[in-house]
Amino acid sequence: MTAPPDALWLQWLLGALQAGQAALLQVLHAVGLVPTLHGQPAWPWASRLAGDTLLFDLGQARRLALTLGLLVLALLVAAVGLLWRRRRVWLLAVAGLLPLLAPWPQWEAVRVAATPASFHVSPTGFHADTIVRGHQLYRQLCVDCHGADGRGHGPLAAQQTVWPPNLAGPLLWRRADGDLFWHVMHGMHDARSGQASMPAFAGRLSPDDAWALIDAMKAQAAGQMLRQTGQWLQPVRLPAFAVRCAGASGRTSSTALQGQRLRVIAPGAGPLPTPDPRVVTVALAPASSTPDVPRSEAADCQALQPDAWRALALIAGDTDNPDALAATQFIVDREGWLRARATPGAADWQEDDLVCRAASDPAPSVAASVTRLPAADGLGSLIARMDAEPVRYVKGGLVH
Numbered sequence: 526m527t528a529p530p531d532a533l534w535l536q537w538l539l540g541a542l543q544a545g546q547a548a549l550l551q552v553l554h555a556v557g558l559v560p561t562l563h564g565q566p567a568w569p570w571a572s573r574l575a576g577d578t579l580l581f582d583l584g585q586a587r588r589l590a591l592t593l594g595l596l597v598l599a600l601l602v603a604a605v606g607l608l609w610r611r612r613r614v615w616l617l618a619v620a621g622l623l624p625l626l627a628p629w630p631q632w633e634a635v636r637v638a639a640t641p642a643s644f645h646v647s648p649t650g651f652h653a654d655t656i657v658r659g660h661q662l663y664r665q666l667c668v669d670c671h672g673a674d675g676r677g678h679g680p681l682a683a684q685q686t687v688w689p690p691n692l693a694g695p696l697l698w699r700r701a702d703g704d705l706f707w708h709v710m711h712g713m714h715d716a717r718s719g720q721a722s723m724p725a726f727a728g729r730l731s732p733d734d735a736w737a738l739i740d741a742m743k744a745q746a747a748g749q750m751l752r753q754t755g756q757w758l759q760p761v762r763l764p765a766f767a768v769r770c771a772g773a774s775g776r777t778s779s780t781a782l783q784g785q786r787l788r789v790i791a792p793g794a795g796p797l798p799t800p801d802p803r804v805v806t807v808a809l810a811p812a813s814s815t816p817d818v819p820r821s822e823a824a825d826c827q828a829l830q831p832d833a834w835r836a837l838a839l840i841a842g843d844t845d846n847p848d849a850l851a852a853t854q855f856i857v858d859r860e861g862w863l864r865a866r867a868t869p870g871a872a873d874w875q876e877d878d879l880v881c882r883a884a885s886d887p888a889p890s891v892a893a894s895v896t897r898l899p900a901a902d903g904l905g906s907l908i909a910r911m912d913a914e915p916v917r918y919v920k921g922g923l924v925h
């Protein structure tokens with residue numbers, strides 16, 4: 526997992542940049558200055574401020590933070606000046622001077638190319654049925670170039686002006702979701718020759734389809750990274766799906782269980798593991814079964830739709846054979862991130878099962894607390910380490 530910047534101020538700055546620009550866009554839209562595109566306000570400029578470079582260039586980040594601080598101060602001073610008639614000239618003069626004193630950062634260090642959809646937000650909620658639908662669309666429309674595993678080795682790949690990129694790595698997390706959406710709907714051009722590289726799909730896909738594809742590609746990429754490196758190098762959420770829980774009437778969504786640690790199990794041939802008070806056990810419905818049939822009485826909650834199984838099979842790297850997920854278990858932390866996976870046949874949880882980590886090695890204090898636990902309690906050690914290393918991944922100031 527990418528190491529997060531330690532400095533809290535930097536995370537705050539990146540978050541403020543994103544929120545500030547999104548708010549500006551909403552205001553422009555509210556007063557009718559920008560149109561709606563694909564259901565959301567369109568970003569009117571070819572560039573936007575972004576944190577990607579700032580993560581590596583602290584000098585520029587500090588300049589930007591100072592400049593923004595001084596600009597806010599200038600606005601405040603100007604506002605006071607407008608109200609305080611006797612000091613107005615002085616205060617307005619100071620307000621005018623402050624931006625001149627600011628250590629403005631280099632424009633190139635803080636700007637990235639934008640698309641009209643850069644600030645579009647996915648409406649899907651990373652739902653299991655959207656992921657499954659997106660994956661079907663991917664198989665119909667995208668495999669010829671991008672390949673079944675997303676690595677860019679489809680049969681038509683060699684004929685393209687640009688070789689299709691590896692979508693089975695971190696690329697999808699490096700882009701704003703809105704930019705990915707735009708590229709799927711409107712295609713891409715080779716920067717050097719200007720020729721079309723990635724085709725546009727706006728004629729064939731609805732906006733909802735494109736968002737579903739983005740969820741599916743991320744699920745698939747997570748699974749491929751897990752296969753290649755043994756880790757979810759980018760944090761992935763537990764997809765949302767309908768569940769029915771013991772003691773509760775009616776169905777609810779798996780997202781309603783957030784705040785608790787979950788153990789999600791794809792039932793295999795054997796019995797479910799014994800209940801454990803530290804985790805809420807959620808049993809998946811087999812991918813090949815009919816929906817809405819509760820099966821595993823021993824679980825606290827039962828998934829109602831087989832889509833949850835299929836989506837998790839994708840995230841676990843069992844793209845072509847969802848049945849291989851049988852007897853796999855996952856641990857989800859209180860924030861809803863998928864953190865650990867135990868493969869079929871494992872007797873107890875191991876340290877290596879923590880496949881979504883904040884750091885490659887635990888901090889000394891964490892290591893100490895983990896080893897103090899009795900060796901027999903694999904789940905306990907895992908939970909201790911998971912809680913000590915919450916997911917703090919940031920991308921342009923946003924947790925993804």
Ligand code: HEC
Nearest residue numbers: 666667670685687688689690700708713714715722723738
């Ligand atoms: C005819 C071949 C072809 C097909 C079909 C195709 N792509 Fe692409 N795709 C490309 C190429 C080539 C690129 C690299 C474009 C570039 O970098 O200029 C690309 C790039 C991308 C990217 C990277 C975007 C980015 O921001 O860098 C995504 C995501 C993507 N394609 C998704 C899809 C999806 C989803 C589909 C199916 C709906 C699809 N592609 C179908 C050829 C294709």
